[in-house]
Amino acid sequence: MHLHWLKPLLGRPGPFVTVHLDASPAQVAGESGPVDRWRSVRRELERDGVPAALLDEIADRVAQPDGRRDPHGRVLVADADGVVVDRVLLAAPAASRGVYGPVPALSPAVRATDESVCLLLVAVDRTGADLRWVAADDGEDHGPASETVDGGHDDVHKQREGGPGRRGQTRAEDSWQRNAEAVAAAVDQRVRDRHPDLVVLTGDVRAVALVHDALGQQVRDLVVEVPGGGRGDGIHEDVFASRVAEAVDEARARRRATHVERYREARGRDEGAVTGLDDVVEVLRRGQVDELLVASRVLDGALTERTLFVGPSPLHIAAARSDLADIGVQDDEVRELPTDVALLRAVVGQDAGVTFVDDDVEVVDGVGAVLRWADGSTPSESVPTQSADNRRLRSVG
Incomplete structure (x- = not known):
């Protein structure tokens, strides 16, 4: 799970206002909506001394509908210049709150992002398809949330067999095939442009099969066929939505399992992965991390209670101030940040990803990393090379 949406925060000075908002619309008359929830959060931030002009800008953002009717969340981060991040989240927070402090309070939003799955829903029939993006909350404007693909061949009805009817059948089947190819080409292009985590294919059974066969291999690896959807009337929306939710859960589990398996395999080889806070900080500073676990x-x-030292660059990160001095960072450029903030800052700075794991994954100090590359000086459990080796070797049986 990548955190490109946090990049605008890099290099900006504090203080920051971070708002985690339940942005779900009111379901019944008289129920509080996002604007009402924001007012409660605003009163707390006013007591903390946040400038009124900044709160007014956040209020204007909250008042603008985000177009979603399902339960969801929203995180907004602002500094003295205004709102820097405004992102819709798949899950609503347990409670809306605001934080005013020297660094953004991003851990809840990052965790919610790890749960999100960018989904392209493709509902097909024998004339074309409807494409709809669901939970595509990467914070970037890629284009329309939905579109229609017209295959362009409208001779799609078979005639009875025999005589001229056979030619009619052939023409109809040829139209189905060409329309499916047009849909597949459009889907291939959208996947290249927007990189969804999952493509759900549904609709007319014959059309689904033809489109699936015409897709490129990159897309086929992402496709799940889910019955019950389509372009016409008569769709049982609740049943179909439940089936899609199951597919999303499976995709989320596969994504997490892929990173965990890479981590375990690399640790088994004692090459390409590290664990323990000291070693993770070391490889983050060297720009080696592909995925942080x-x-x-x-x-x-634990990660919010401890602190790390950082310098001007996101890769300036260390457990001790002296470690930054050793790489040329001036003392007046050094700041002390909560460990979770410093780690996320370094991850974003090297375009790495983050995966949250359960207790069955062995990560010393609660952190591990899969590496892009390694060399002889990379921290290793079998070859002590760092000052923290004695602490690290405590976990080697």
Whole structure:
């Protein structure tokens, strides 16, 4: 799970206002909506001394509908210049809240992002398809949330067999095939442009099969066929939505399992992965990390209670101030940040990803990393090379 949406925050000075909002629309008359929930959060931020002009800008953002009717969340981050991040989240927070402090309070939003799955829903029939993006909350404007693909061949009705009717059947089947190819080409292009996590294919059974066969291999690897959807009337929306939710859950589990398996295989070879806070900080500073693994149990505990030292660059990260001095960072450029903030800052700075893992994944100090590359000086459990080796070797049986 990548965090490109956090990049606008890099290099900006504090203080920051971070708002985690339940942005779900009111379901019944008289129920509180996003604007009402924001008013409660605003009163708290006013007591903390946040400038009124900044709160007014956030209020204007909240008042603009985000177009979603299902339960969801929203995170907004602002500094003295205004709102820097405004992102819709798949899950609503347990409670809306605002934080005013020297660094953004992003852990809840990052955890919610790890749960999100960018989904392209493709409903097909024998004339074309409707394409709809669901939970595509990467914070970037890629184009329309939905579109229609017209295959362009409208001779799609078979005639009875025999004589001229056979030619009619052939023409109809040829139209189905060409329309399916047009839909597949459009889907291939959208996947290249927007990189969804999952493509759900549904609709007319014959058309689904033809489109699936015409897709490129990159898309086929993402496709799940889910029955019950389509372009016409008579769709049982609740049943279909439940089936899609199951497909999304499976995709989320596969994504997490892929990163965990890479981590375990690399550790088994003692090459390409590290664990323990000291070693993770070391490889982050060297720009080696491809995916950071964080135990969910430590995100709101141990990682927020400890601190790390950082410099002007996101890759300036260390457990000790002296480590930054050794690489040329001036003392007046050094800041002390909560560990979770410093780690996320370094991850974003090297375009790495983050995966939250359960207790069955062995990560010392609650953190581990899968590496892009390694060399002889990379921290290793079998070849002590760093000052923290004695602490690291405690986990080697």
